[in-house]
Amino acid sequence: MNKRHLRWLILTILATATIATWVYLPQFRGSLSEGVERARGLGIWGPVLLTLLYVPAALLLVPGSWLTVLGGFVFGWWRAAEAVSIGATLGACASFLVGRYLARERVERMLAERPRFQSLDRAVAEQGFKILVLCRLSPLLPYALLNYAFGVTRMSLSRFALASWIGMLPGTMVYAYLGAAADQFVESGPGTASSSTPGRVLLVAGIMASLALLLVFTRIATRALRSATNDASNRD
Numbered sequence: 666m667n668k669r670h671l672r673w674l675i676l677t678i679l680a681t682a683t684i685a686t687w688v689y690l691p692q693f694r695g696s697l698s699e700g701v702e703r704a705r706g707l708g709i710w711g712p713v714l715l716t717l718l719y720v721p722a723a724l725l726l727v728p729g730s731w732l733t734v735l736g737g738f739v740f741g742w743w744r745a746a747e748a749v750s751i752g753a754t755l756g757a758c759a760s761f762l763v764g765r766y767l768a769r770e771r772v773e774r775m776l777a778e779r780p781r782f783q784s785l786d787r788a789v790a791e792q793g794f795k796i797l798v799l800c801r802l803s804p805l806l807p808y809a810l811l812n813y814a815f816g817v818t819r820m821s822l823s824r825f826a827l828a829s830w831i832g833m834l835p836g837t838m839v840y841a842y843l844g845a846a847a848d849q850f851v852e853s854g855p856g857t858a859s860s861s862t863p864g865r866v867l868l869v870a871g872i873m874a875s876l877a878l879l880l881v882f883t884r885i886a887t888r889a890l891r892s893a894t895n896d897a898s899n900r901d
Contacts, residue, residue, distance in 0.1 A: 704740075716752035718732060776814055
């Protein structure tokens with residue numbers, strides 16, 4: 666199976682899962698709504714808690730995309746995106762500092778066993794800011810592991826924080842939107858007042874467009890990274 670067919674297969678699976686969720690979710694809607702309302706009842710402290718959760722999540726190598734989707738579901742698109750944008754950057758910086766000062770030898774040993782990161786390190790030495798932004802744009806590269814990996818490079822903390830924030834922002838917006846769209850999907854499920862066909866069609870279209878956008882980000886960033894790392898390897 667080539668990459669193009671694989672991408673379409675992934676989109677089909679995600680679309681099917683989304684539709685199935687909308688069909689079968691009514692039986693769980695009550696308990697789900699109760700939990701969401703409790704989180705929303707925290708007021709401004711809800712998004713603040715979401716921001717703070719990103720620090721231990723990053724340190725423990727927990728994928729941040731799930732937290733972003735959950736934040737969008739609970740707090741809405743913009744509030745979640747704002748909270749996650751700050752939290753993901755703080756978490757990345759925390760891991761970066763741990764990798765540089767507290768666990769440098771361990772991180773270096775771990776990366777030495779990964780040829781992919783060795784070629785990436787050579788590219789970072791030449792154009793670190795650009796490489797990091799591209800790494801953040803690609804969901805295929807592990808967010809948490811990259812934080813530690815860049816800690817053992819010569820990149821400064823300030824440049825790391827800025828490049829991480831810029832590179833993660835598009836993905837943050839998309840994942841937060843997916844969470845917010847999932848919330849709307851639950852609200853417009855069968856038997857609800859907002860379960861009109863046009864509304865459901867628009868939600869599905871928005872979700873599919875967001876997933877397609879993620880694929881575009883991944884494709885562009887992956888190609889640019891491959892080109893940069895190959896150029897750096899050829900000059901060695």
